[in-house]
Amino acid sequence: MIYDIEYETMPREALEAIQLKRLQTVLSKVYATVPFYRKKFGEAAILPGDIKRLEDLRSLPFTTKQDLRDNYPFGMFAMPMESVVRIHASSGTTGQPTVVGYTARDINTWAQLMARALSAGGASRGDIIHNAYGYGLFTGGLGVHYGAEKLGASVIPVSGGNTRRQVTIMKDFKPTILTATPSYSLHLAEAAEEMGVSFADLHFKSGIFGAEPWSEDMRQEIERKLHLNAIDIYGLSEIIGPGVSIECLEAKNGLHLFEDHFIPEIIDPDTGEVLPYGETGELVITTITKEAFPVIRYRTRDITSLNPEPCVCGRTHARMKKVSGRTDDMLIIRGVNVFPSQIESILMQVEGVAPHYQLIVEREDKLDTLTVMVEVSEQMFSDEVKALQRTGDTIAAEIKDYLGVTAKVKLVEPKTIQRSEGKAARVIDKRKI
Amino acid sequence: MQAEQISIFLENRAGRISDVTGILSDAGVNIRALALADTSDFGVLRLIVDKNEKAEQALKNGGFTVRKTPVVAVGVDDRPGGLHNILEILKKTGINVEYMYAFIQQSGNKAIMIFKFDQPEQAINALEKNQVTVINGVDLYTL
Numbered sequence: 001m002i003y004d005i006e007y008e009t010m011p012r013e014a015l016e017a018i019q020l021k022r023l024q025t026v027l028s029k030v031y032a033t034v035p036f037y038r039k040k041f042g043e044a045a046i047l048p049g050d051i052k053r054l055e056d057l058r059s060l061p062f063t064t065k066q067d068l069r070d071n072y073p074f075g076m077f078a079m080p081m082e083s084v085v086r087i088h089a090s091s092g093t094t095g096q097p098t099v100v101g102y103t104a105r106d107i108n109t110w111a112q113l114m115a116r117a118l119s120a121g122g123a124s125r126g127d128i129i130h131n132a133y134g135y136g137l138f139t140g141g142l143g144v145h146y147g148a149e150k151l152g153a154s155v156i157p158v159s160g161g162n163t164r165r166q167v168t169i170m171k172d173f174k175p176t177i178l179t180a181t182p183s184y185s186l187h188l189a190e191a192a193e194e195m196g197v198s199f200a201d202l203h204f205k206s207g208i209f210g211a212e213p214w215s216e217d218m219r220q221e222i223e224r225k226l227h228l229n230a231i232d233i234y235g236l237s238e239i240i241g242p243g244v245s246i247e248c249l250e251a252k253n254g255l256h257l258f259e260d261h262f263i264p265e266i267i268d269p270d271t272g273e274v275l276p277y278g279e280t281g282e283l284v285i286t287t288i289t290k291e292a293f294p295v296i297r298y299r300t301r302d303i304t305s306l307n308p309e310p311c312v313c314g315r316t317h318a319r320m321k322k323v324s325g326r327t328d329d330m331l332i333i334r335g336v337n338v339f340p341s342q343i344e345s346i347l348m349q350v351e352g353v354a355p356h357y358q359l360i361v362e363r364e365d366k367l368d369t370l371t372v373m374v375e376v377s378e379q380m381f382s383d384e385v386k387a388l389q390r391t392g393d394t395i396a397a398e399i400k401d402y403l404g405v406t407a408k409v410k411l412v413e414p415k416t417i418q419r420s421e422g423k424a425a426r427v428i429d430k431r432k433i
Numbered sequence: 434m435q436a437e438q439i440s441i442f443l444e445n446r447a448g449r450i451s452d453v454t455g456i457l458s459d460a461g462v463n464i465r466a467l468a469l470a471d472t473s474d475f476g477v478l479r480l481i482v483d484k485n486e487k488a489e490q491a492l493k494n495g496g497f498t499v500r501k502t503p504v505v506a507v508g509v510d511d512r513p514g515g516l517h518n519i520l521e522i523l524k525k526t527g528i529n530v531e532y533m534y535a536f537i538q539q540s541g542n543k544a545i546m547i548f549k550f551d552q553p554e555q556a557i558n559a560l561e562k563n564q565v566t567v568i569n570g571v572d573l574y575t576l
Contacts, residue, residue: 376442376475376498377498378498378499378500381440381442381498381499381500382500383438383440383477383479383500383502383549384477384531384532384549385470385471385472385477388442388472388475388477389472410474411442411444411474411475412444412475413442413443413444413496413497413498414496414497414498415496416444
């Protein structure tokens with residue numbers, strides 16, 4: 001089903017006319033209210049009035065995650081705090097998480113987009129939605145929640161964790177739609193099997209999975225084990241949260257990106273050149289309806305391509321391919337974004353720990369595990385086993401505290417971790433997504 | 434009055450200890466006492482050797498993380514109650530024993546225990562006050 005027929009099936013010429021109008025409005029707005037953009041436009045010698053066609057967008061400078069960090073926490077907000085009704089943040093070392101804000105209208109916009117997404121995944125007001133995305137600063141849980149309520153469905157705000165209780169809820173409350181990360185959904189399937197509950201007897205018709213990359217193979221596995229239609233959803237908190245794009249049940253071939261709210265571009269990550277439809281590169285997004293935290297040409301670092309061909313579902317919004325990788329070294333571990341450099345700064349803070357470490361990411365029982373291998377240097381080496389164990393525990397506790405990820409710390413002998421020319425091979429990702 | 438022990442960090446994988454003994458053997462170093470403390474991931478190998486500097490250098494060159502740790506070698510009456518007597522003395526003075534292990538050679542008619550104390554100076558004082566023999570490091574290595 002299509003939630004918003006007028007906008008989701010709008011002919012492309014009309015859609016592009018709306019995009020241009022909204023773009024010009026947001027550019028004037030950020031130029032006037034956000035010092036960062038005023039300065040950036042000034043450096044590029046551009047005024048909002050210079051943008052007369054959609055193609056002129058490419059003359060504007062990019063916005064990067066570092067820009068957001070440099071303006072932490074609220075430096076890039078375009079509205080006064082009295083108008084901001086919600087704040088979300090992604091994990092980061094102290095002082096450096098990415099902070100985003102929403103006005104009441106933004107919350108409503110977000111809810112509308114999520115209602116569209118849930119509809120595309122087969123949900124309607126008669127459905128019961130089991131929402132296992134984490135609630136809190138993370139945009140996943142509340143994003144789905146407000147979308148479900150906007151749609152009129154019955155949402156169960158289970159959040160993450162308490163797996164056995166979730167299985168009982170699924171058995172007793174009989175939800176029809178599942179929203180979770182793909183790896184967690186498989187973990188739920190295993191837990192259910194251990195409890196003697198078969199997904200074949202449960203009532204799910206579809207599941208909407210995202211917050212981490214997952215392959216077609218994984219989709220087959222999820223559909224087979226959970227007896228439901230598995231749909232991909234994409235989003236990032238800097239843009240709005242989940243609800244930037246969604247796969248349709250009818251085609252399951254690319255995610256429709258809500259182009260009446262976001263203008264996508266694909267660029268060559270090294271040169272910044274805009275690439276034509278069909279070519280693979282880094283996704284760049286400009287928000288044209290958000291009030292509190294608009295971003296212009298934000299580099300998502302996600303790799304994909306765009307396809308504007310009409311879709312069998314009837315939606316005219318272009319589809320992006322399932323994200324196939326990133327241009328940076330960010331990891332997603334159980335849905336949490338982790339940069340190796342964050343682990344490095346934590347290690348530097350622990351006394352005597354040398355910067356020779358390696359991250360091993362694996363998937364055991366469907367859940368991601370992170371092992372941090374740390375070389376035991378002369379300064380770090382205590383003759384007493386308990387002191388060494390304490391160092392390992394301290395590192396793990398700091399990682400949990402700052403990043404929200406549970407890591408196993410393994411102390412290894414010096415020179416065990418390969419030194420490579422130039423960039424050290426910091427991360428070994430053994431997961432087969 | 435204290436003795437030096439060589440402590441070596443070892444990962445829990447096959448052959449590591451034999452790598453150590455190989456290096457020491459090549460360097461002409463004789464091991465007098467040995468203890469191995471282990472966890473699931475790593476171990477700490479503790480050695481009393483006859484040539485401390487040589488051992489430390491050879492092991493470091495071999496890529497091992499090594500530390501010299503001060504320990505106390507105590508003469509224990511080689512009869513039932515010998516060790517108990519010593520531990521009672523330490524208990525009365527509230528001194529904590531981090532770990533201990535036996536030394537292969539005897540000293541006269543006494544057995545020798547290697548102790549790691551959290552307060553080595555106080556431990557030596559307390560023991561000597563109670564007529565317990567503390568063996569000097571220099572003497573220990575070549576017993």
